[in-house]
Amino acid sequence: MVADQFSHVKTWVFDLDNTLYPPEAALFAQIEVKMTDWVARELKVTAEEANRLRHEYWRDYGTTLSGMMVKHGTDPLPYLSYVHDIDFSGLTRDAELKAAITALPGRKIVYTNGSAPYAERVLEARGLTGIFNAVYGIEHAEFHPKPQPQAFDTVLGRDGIAPEVAAMFEDDPRNLEVPHRLGMKTVHVAPAPLDPPAPHIQHHTCDLAKFLRALT
Numbered sequence: 001m002v003a004d005q006f007s008h009v010k011t012w013v014f015d016l017d018n019t020l021y022p023p024e025a026a027l028f029a030q031i032e033v034k035m036t037d038w039v040a041r042e043l044k045v046t047a048e049e050a051n052r053l054r055h056e057y058w059r060d061y062g063t064t065l066s067g068m069m070v071k072h073g074t075d076p077l078p079y080l081s082y083v084h085d086i087d088f089s090g091l092t093r094d095a096e097l098k099a100a101i102t103a104l105p106g107r108k109i110v111y112t113n114g115s116a117p118y119a120e121r122v123l124e125a126r127g128l129t130g131i132f133n134a135v136y137g138i139e140h141a142e143f144h145p146k147p148q149p150q151a152f153d154t155v156l157g158r159d160g161i162a163p164e165v166a167a168m169f170e171d172d173p174r175n176l177e178v179p180h181r182l183g184m185k186t187v188h189v190a191p192a193p194l195d196p197p198a199p200h201i202q203h204h205t206c207d208l209a210k211f212l213r214a215l216t
Contacts (some may be wrong), residue, residue, distance in 0.1 A: 002203070003215045011159075012104050013179075014132075015146075016112035016119050018171040019189045019208070021126055023089055030086040031114075033063050033134040038082055042074060062145035063113050069143065076143050084118035093127030100212035102131050109134045111155055113145045117169060134159060146175040152182065169208065176200055187211065 014020055017028050032054070032126050040050035057067020068074035101108055109132055112119050116137035123129050138144075144151040148204035156163060170176050173194050176186040180200035188194060193204040205211035 001214075003209075005202075006167060006215050007195035008165055008186060009167045010106040011161045012101075012106065012108045013161070013166060013168045013184070014101075014108070014110050015168075015170040015172070015189075015205055016110055016114060017123055017173065019169055020032075020097070020110070020128065021122065023171070023191065027086060027088070027090065027122070031083050034083040034086065038193045039064065039068065042068065043072065062136070062148055062151075065138070066143070066145045066148075076139070080115040080118070080138070084115055084121075088121060088125045091122065093125070094209070095127060097126070098128055098131060099208040100209045100216075101128070103216045104212060105216070106160075107133045107161075109136060109159060109161075111136045111146075113138050113216075115139060146170075146172075147178055149178050152178045156182075173198060173201060 005154040021027070036047060036051045039045070039054055040047050043050065043053070045053070054064045057064045057071070061067040061070060065076055067076065068079065069076060071172055096106050110119055110123070114137055116135050116139060119135050119137055123132070123135070132175070140158060141151040141154045144154060146152065161185045163179070167185035168176060169178040169187045169189050171189050172178065173188055176188060177200045180186045180202070186201055187205060188201045189205055189208050191206050194201055
């Protein structure tokens with residue numbers, strides 16, 4: 001049974017975007033538009049070039065912000081405030097997910113490459129406020145993004161998490177590589193499993209609430 005494979009877990013780590021809400025809410029589509037706009041204004045380039053750089057920096061540095069910081073010395077705080085100023089009306093409250101997370105034994109945290117204030121707004125819109133022991137944004141990782149090992153070392157160290165008794169839930173497969181290497185259980189949350197499968201992904205679910213209910 002899958003529950004037996006998680007019986008040792010004492011800390012449950014959840015990504016935010018497209019993990020604690022369904023991808024069809026399309027929040028990140030809004031954020032991508034604002035990131036492209038920021039890059040275009042900051043670097044004085046066309047929207048087309050800004051979009052190309054946004055994707056390139058995400059690919060090479062983990063986040064567009066990280067690439068902008070490394071390559072252009074961008075101040076992260078105004079950037080984060082701007083790109084996360086979006087419409088949350090597409091999110092709905094999810095009582096089933098709230099109950100499933102609440103029932104998990106041990107410590108529950110959110111860890112996102114977004115900012116913590118943005119994460120709190122998403123949790124509020126989803127009806128998930130108050131069920132997590134901590135919410136960590138990229139600012140708590142000293143602006144090192146997942147999937148960089150330093151990002152995980154910083155946040156796990158800050159929270160005192162022992163990886164061998166922790167589990168990570170993520171929509172981005174590459175962000176599960178370091179957790180797996182550290183000894184965490186890894187769960188890919190996405191509409192479809194990775195094809196071909198990857199050895200660092202131990203479980204897949206397209207229904208997070210259902211998966212969590214099976215663990216308790």
